[in-house]
Amino acid sequence: MASDQVKVIGGAETFWLYSETNGYDLTHPPTPVGPKVYHRISLKTxxxxxxxDPKKxxxxxxxxxxxxxxxxxxRPSDSPGLKVVDQLLEHAIPACRKAGIPIVWLRWGLTQEDIEGMPPTILRGFGLDDNFDNERSPPGLGTDIGPIQLDDGSTVEGGRVLMRDQWNSEFYAPLASKAEDxxxxxxxxxxxxFWGGTGVEDALRSRGIRTLIFSGCNTDQCVATSLTDAVSKGWDCLLLRDGCATTSPKFAQDSVEFNMGxxxxxxxxxxLADGVDGMQRAAPGVHKDENGGV
Known part of the structure; x- marks a missing residue:
């Protein structure tokens, strides 16, 4: 195939465009030969x-x-998750704000009904959590943690494990401070x-979102299962390699990264940040339609 020849990947309803020169176009124009989408971000993967298309x-x-x-x-001060937070705060979140890309804050937030209907295998997985640095057994889902002393000496109620509206289930404060209305x-x-009627699918489709950039923890568990379910349901997916982490052995992260192919x-x-910066530099010259509008 000539380097400038465009190949259509997909069917009439959903497709990508590919050329050796420009790589994969995930902007989902109305037709393969339809008007060019000018609001674009080219990402080196x-x-x-x-x-x-940042709008999608x-x-x-x-x-x-x-x-x-x-x-x-x-939790250890040098945990992989905190390194992920640093990367998101330094690069990914500022880039998304520049480009107008919304953020989906997707987290555990259980109800008592959820606990009652939870499969035993998930309850067992959390019950065997050994990352707490204390003498008591770590509490399972829904168990009350009790008072927690913070670094500044203040005390908060930790709340029930990963239930809604509890301190322990809130997003980590440096990230939470970056959330917008x-x-x-x-x-x-x-x-x-993307399982269990969370409402995420309706929220994304109502905004016309077609492409998802994934980050978080743990890479081989909640991130990978969410991503693969999203792929199966038709979203285009990208994974931030240093924007996710796991406490599993290294091969678990390696396996997910390999399978992104x-x-x-x-x-x-x-x-991601470099791609957005490139779009920002090009914006004054390319983001106008034939009538001069943006």
Whole structure:
């Protein structure tokens, strides 16, 4: 195929465009030969270029909650999750704000009904959590943690584990401070946020979102299950390699990254920021329609 020849990947309802010169176009124009989408971000991924439309894209941040990250619960100060927070704060979130890409704050937030109907295998998985640095057994889902002393010496009620409206289920404070009113906030009740009637699908479709950029923890668990469910339901998916982490052995992260070749695209947070900066520089010259409007 000639480098400038465009190939259509997909059917009449949903498709990508591909050329050797420009890589994969995920902007979903009305037709393969329809008007060009000018509001575009070209992203350098690990194996190709991927072009997205920020108006049809959302950043999904999964489970970066106090329960998983807070030192007040014995989480280590050098945990992989905190390194992810740093990358999101430095690169990914500012880039999305520049480009007008909304953020989906997707997190555990259970009701008592959820607890009653929870499969035993999930309850067992949380009951065997050994990351708390204390002498008592870590509490399972829905168990009251009790008072927690924070770094500043103040005390808060930790609340019931990963239930709604509890301190432990809030997003980690440095991230939570970056949330904005127009963002999408979704509670999930399984590993995958695209399971169990969470409302995330309706929220995304109502905004015309076709492309999802995934981040969070744990890579091989809640992030991967959410991403693969989203792929199966028709969303285009990208994974921020340094925007997600896991406490599983290294091969678990490696496996998810390897499989992105079949699930979508893999890139770093800085790649997203660089792509947005490129769009910003080009904006004055290319973001006008034939009538001079933006």
């Amino acid at each position: 690990t194996d190709s270029w991927a072009v997205i 894209t959302a950043l999904v941040i999964i489970d970066l909650q106090n329960y998983f990250l807070s030192a007040a619960l014995g 127009h963002d999408i906030r979704i509670y999930k009740n399984r590993l995958s946020g 079949g699930w979508g695209f893999l890139l770093d947070c800085k790649d």
